[in-house]
Amino acid sequence: MTGDHATRVVVHPSATAVAEATAARLLLTIVDTLSVQDRVDVVLTGGTVGIETLAAVSRSPLAAAIDWTSVHAWWGDERFVPAGDPDRNEGQAQAALLGALPMPEENIHRMGASTEFPSAEEAAFSYAEDIAVQGAPDWDVLMLGMGPDGHVASLFPGHPGYAERGAEAIAVHDSPKPPPTRVSLTLESIRRAKRVWIVAAGAAKADVVARSLHGDLKLPAAAVRGTVETLWLVDAEAVAKV
Template sequence: MRQVVVYSDPTALSEATAARLLLQIGDALATRGRADIVLTGGTVGIAVLADAAVSGLASAVDWTSVHVWWGDERFVPTGHADRNEGQAQQALLHTLPLPEDNIHRMGSSDDFATAEEAAAAYAATIDAQGTPAWDVLLLGLGPDAHVASLFPGHPVFRDSDSETHAVHNSPKPPPSRVTLGLPSINRAREVWVVAAGEGKADAVADSLRRNGVPGGAVDGTERTLWLLDAPAATKI
């Protein structure tokens, strides 16, 4: 079942989502002894991580039992400003007592010759970790209703069988990326789609109406949360 929660503005949205995330991590640790969290980039996604970094709730988490993953990544060199993992490192991860082995980064273009090799390596890492059912999988939403690097009309979005994908000719730069596929995303216990701004309102509406867009194709096995600010919710 999809649940929609609307906040007044982007600040309230990111602060509330950060608190939700930290509490959900704590619940997963208490229930299963391990938490697997999939992060997203983008303005709101990184704001959530920055808010988590300064939250008092962060100190209550046993970070040695938390594993961090990414929903997608830009296939550019390590240290490039476009890398989601670098932005996450700066916003949150560097502040945490998180073991390096628990941070599962998607490969960069100086680690692998092709995005296909990077995608295959990430799938192998997921398999080696027991193919986790992600406790929370965070997704941003593009104005075209893309999630992760699954774009409307792109052949990769139509491939519903693969754990990971290489993406080429992305309509949004950079053109080459690595992304989780729908089977991996929809294995998550909870999928949270976070969107802010009037420019996302049409994409939110199309996704919630399941109008054939990537945002409409993602669901958690236990819960799907759409976390919005008021402008993004104007057309639902």
Template sequence: MTRVVVLPDAEAVAQSAAARLLVTVQDVLTTKHVAHVVLTGGTVGTRTLAAVASSPLADSIDWTSVHVWWGDERFVPSGHSDRNEGQAQQAMLTHLPIPEENIHRMGASDVYVTADEAASAYLAEIEAAGSPKWDVLMLGLGPDGHVASLFPGHDGYTQPGADVVAVHDSPKPPPTRVSLGLGTIQRASRVWVVAAGAEKADSVARCLHGDRELPGAAAHGEETLWLIDAAASTLV
């Protein structure tokens, strides 16, 4: 089941996604001991994380029972400004009492020699956690229709059964990345795609109409929610 919610602008998308995330995590923790959430980077994704941290609802969450993962990461050194985890650390993680052992960062290039080794290590970490079915998996959408670091026509996207992939020669810099694959994305309980801006309108429409040339069209879970702004919705 796919639902689409259109909001006025990018800030409204971020605020809505943050509120929904907090309420969903709270609901999950009423029936499960642990909630597993996959974060995304990007402008709207990072604004969402900042909105989570600043929301009064955040105080109602038992953050010691929340595990945080990433949909993709740039294979650059630890502390590099391109890394999604650094943006998330600044926007949200430093403001919430999430135990460090619950924060599952993808490997950096100063820790692993290759992105393939980092991808294998992240897969092993997922398996060590019991290969959880993500309670919420958040994704941004690029103007080209990519999600995580799965790009149209690229090797990472054409490995549909893979849970974690190394991405080489990415069409968007930096060229080397680690990404969740469609195998694990499509097992999520909830996949949320957040997108804003007129430059996303064509890809949003193509994805929602099922154009499988675009990875965003294949990004779905048991429940799929698209949170988009008015500018991104004009061709839907």
């Protein structure tokens, strides 16, 4: 286990149940947080279960109880491809949830596309500037998917970006998973979050879930944690080898 508090594992019977339960958890956390502070900063994730979670949020009656003008949406990583490319996490999130919410455009902090910036480095620098302008928030909830290689955001095992320090966001080249060029929050930025939720489902993830929960720091998924809470929100198949 990693972190100053116990990492908790919450097991659901299926990937669909993970998405539905995580959506409910996110909505309740936003409601509770807005009762004690003026704004909430949420870092969204892509991936199958991540986008299913956002779609479940949009279907929930509880969504209508939230003042979305007080919520800011961010991303853990993004594919450095043209705006409108179906590979972009922000476009999928827009279709699944953000387009249905009364959230001001200035509250949606998208990572730059290759049609807006000449390089991923410049897109990462711009995102770091945006984070600084917003007061470098301690992310209230930071959600992460996890790949079968144990990567989170676009931090890959053995890849230089995983070890990079001193920045909020970085360019990632030669990603083991296509597309090869990306922008990602750094491990430092992720670990500033109050709550880190790793969402994973399926038998293909079982090996790395077990290794991560046993503290194998070769895997970025094992190194992420929140300052208040670290949750693994998984289905039964994903924890079969723990």
